[in-house]
Amino acid sequence: DAGVIQSPRHEVTEMGQEVTLRCKPISGHNSLFWYRQTMMRGLELLIYFNNNVPIDDSGMPEDRFSAKMPNASFSTLKIQPSEPRDSAVYFCASSFMGGGTYEQYFGPGTRLTVT
């Protein structure tokens, strides 16, 4: 298996532009997580899905952020409009929830820079 796939790996955009981050989870996994990592705030959970349904989006910073999971093999995180304070590394992780296992498999991340 290729693991969790994220694209793009790097994104540089100007303030006010729309940014879309993409994630393909590991086949067979039924839960997907979006995280944001910065030096100041560490690793923050933004939203997680179980069986394609958003379960907890309390970590989404504001209405500029939205996430979708139209099917079991694809998810997007969209920021519109983007702001410099959104600059961070965004990770997608997937997991199989069941049988008492909780291991999350992380993708390589997308480094977002908003100028």
Add this chain to the structure above:
Amino acid sequence: QQQVKQSPQSLIVQKGGISIINCAYENTAFDYFPWYQQFPGKGPALLIAIRPDVSEKKEGRFTISFNKSAKQFSLHIMDSQPGDSATYFCAASMDSNYQLIWGAGTKLIIKP
């Protein structure tokens, strides 16, 4: 009550020494305690995990010690090597909510 407090924030250890990172929690409903390792430019990856029915789990040079009464758990890295230099995160979870609650991370540097 949902927090997991991790210390120290950073740690420098000589090659061959023992690295110790500590975490504390409040919610007694937590029943799964993993440690993740993250190298620069990569996502975190599961290193080792423990459940509260045992007090210690060892995998190679990595050991988790768990103290249920004190609500603390720690990661010990024996014979630390430069290749162990990374950021380490502790976390906790419970059956009713598969979400991981993360510690703030410890940046470990092993000096040759």
